[in-house]
Amino acid sequence: MNTRTSFLAQLVGLYCVILSLAILVRGDVILTAIEALVHDPSALLVVALVGLVGGLAMVLGHNVWSGGVLPVVVTLIGWWLLIKSALGLFLPAATMLALFETSRASKLYLFSSVVTLLLGVYLLYASVSYARRDREGG
Secondary structure: OOHHHHHHHHHHHHHHHHHHHHHHHHHHHHHHHHHHHHOOHHHHHHHHHHHHHHHHHHHHHOOOOOOOHHHHHHHHHHHHHHHHHHHHHHOOHHHHHHHHHHHHHOOHHHHHHHHHHHHHHHHHHHHHHHHHHHHHOO
């Protein structure tokens, strides 16, 4: 397996696990911080720009559509980050606020956190499994 795929899978996997556990454990504090963020257009711009750089880096450095499930999943995450961040630059602040309020009211953020946790666990497991298989020559 490509070492870049393994690195990105571990990086994104750890990020997903840590973030989702933080939201599941301290959701009230994190939601309060996010609510303050969506009320500040300057902060939203900075978050979108940072996400855009991350998405561009992943897409330019890892645009792999073959070689198994893990490389494709890592590529899809890069594209998702790029598209989501680009939309953040173009969507009005009122739309971002409405999306946040809908997520909070419907508790969709809890479902999203569980899905993110499962994605992170998969990325970590798959990257370690593939690395072990590569070391054993299989």
